[in-house]
Amino acid sequence: MSRIVIALGGNALGKTAAQQQEMIQNATPSLIGLIENGNEIIISHGNGPQVGMISLAFAVASQHSGNVSNFEFPECTAMSQGYIGYHLQKGILRELKHKGMPWHVATVITQIEVEKDDPAFHNPTKPVGGFYTKEQAQEIMKENPNLLFKEDSGRGYRQLVASPKPIDIVEKDSILNLLDQEFIVIACGGGGIPVIRDEEGDYHGVSAVIDKDFASSKLAELVSADYLFILTAVDQVAIDFGKPNQKNLTDITVEEARKYIEEGQFAPGSMLPKVEAAITFAQSKQGRVAVIGSLEKAVQAMDGSSGTRIHL
Numbered sequence: 001m002s003r004i005v006i007a008l009g010g011n012a013l014g015k016t017a018a019q020q021q022e023m024i025q026n027a028t029p030s031l032i033g034l035i036e037n038g039n040e041i042i043i044s045h046g047n048g049p050q051v052g053m054i055s056l057a058f059a060v061a062s063q064h065s066g067n068v069s070n071f072e073f074p075e076c077t078a079m080s081q082g083y084i085g086y087h088l089q090k091g092i093l094r095e096l097k098h099k100g101m102p103w104h105v106a107t108v109i110t111q112i113e114v115e116k117d118d119p120a121f122h123n124p125t126k127p128v129g130g131f132y133t134k135e136q137a138q139e140i141m142k143e144n145p146n147l148l149f150k151e152d153s154g155r156g157y158r159q160l161v162a163s164p165k166p167i168d169i170v171e172k173d174s175i176l177n178l179l180d181q182e183f184i185v186i187a188c189g190g191g192g193i194p195v196i197r198d199e200e201g202d203y204h205g206v207s208a209v210i211d212k213d214f215a216s217s218k219l220a221e222l223v224s225a226d227y228l229f230i231l232t233a234v235d236q237v238a239i240d241f242g243k244p245n246q247k248n249l250t251d252i253t254v255e256e257a258r259k260y261i262e263e264g265q266f267a268p269g270s271m272l273p274k275v276e277a278a279i280t281f282a283q284s285k286q287g288r289v290a291v292i293g294s295l296e297k298a299v300q301a302m303d304g305s306s307g308t309r310i311h312l
C-alpha cells in the first residue's frame, strides 16, 4: 500500500459551481480507483480562480450595497476551502456509495503558518482570479493603483497577490487523527489560510494566497506520503512549452528538473511552483516520487502510463 497526497489544480476545477462539480465527477473514479488498488489518499486543492472570484464578488458588492462588507484573502480562502471541499466531499461520497466502499470523507479547514517577514509580502507573484486582456488589466490597474496584473502562461492577464512559503500546518494533529480513523481527508485547500503566530502562540490571518503546490508538498511530508501527485489541466510537464518544438517529459530526476528550471523552462506562478514542490518532496527521502499529470488520470499517474515522474 502506498500513501498518496493528491493536489488538484484550481484552474483544472473550472470557473463555475456547475463546471467544478462536473470536473470532480470526472476525476473521482480515478481518485477512488487508487483506493481500490490498495492505496491511501489525502487530497488538497488549489483556489486561484475561486479565491479571486470570491474576493472580487465581495469587493464589487460592497461598493454597491451597505449591507455587504469587503472580505480579506484569509476569509476568502476559508470560503474557498468550504466551497471546494463541499463539492469534493459530495462527489467522493457518491463514488464511494456507487462502489459500496465503507470509507469516510472530511474536509479540514486548514490554517498554514507563514513567516511574518517573508520577502514574498513585498513581491506579489501568485496569479488569482479570472483572465483579462492587456487593455482590461491596464484599465483595472488605472482605477485601482494598489492592484497588480501580469500575463500568466500565455493565457491572459491575472491579478497577482503575495504568496509566502508555508512553514507549518496548524491543524496537523487533526489531519493525522482523521487518517488514523480511515478518513479520506481533504486539507490545505487553496494552499491553506495564511496565518502568522504571535508571541502568545495565537494565529492571525494575513493577506496573501499560499501556493497549494508548496502546501501540498508540506502536507505530503507531514503524513509521510510515498507519492505526491500534482494534478492539473495538462497530461505532462513540457520543455519549450507552447512552441513548435515542445517536448513532453515522462520521467526526470531532481537534477534534470533543476537544470530545466535554470533554463527558464517553467512559467512562474503556474508550472514552476509545481516542479519546485515536486523537487522538495522527491528529495526529502529516497524512494519518494512526485508526479505532475492531469486530473482524470490519477490511476495512470500511479502506473507510469501518464504524467511526468520526478525522483532522486
Ligand SMILES: Nc1ncnc2c1ncn2[C@@H]1O[C@H](COP(=O)(O)OP(=O)(O)O)[C@@H](O)[C@H]1O
Pocket: 008, 009, 010, 011, 012, 046, 048, 153, 231, 232, 233, 234, 236, 237, 238, 239, 240, 241, 265, 266, 267, 269, 270, 271, 272
Ligand atoms: N512547461 C510547461 N509544461 C506544461 N504546462 C505548462 C508549462 N508552463 C506553463 N504551463 C501551463 O501551466 C498550467 C498549469 O498551471 P496552473 O493552471 O496554474 O495550475 P493549476 O491547475 O494548479 O491551477 C498548464 O495548464 C499549462 O497551461
Ligand SMILES: NC(=O)OP(=O)(O)O
Pocket: 008, 009, 010, 011, 045, 046, 047, 048, 049, 127, 190, 191, 209, 210, 211, 212, 213
Ligand atoms: N492556491 C493555489 O495555489 O491555487 P491554484 O493551484 O489554483 O493556483
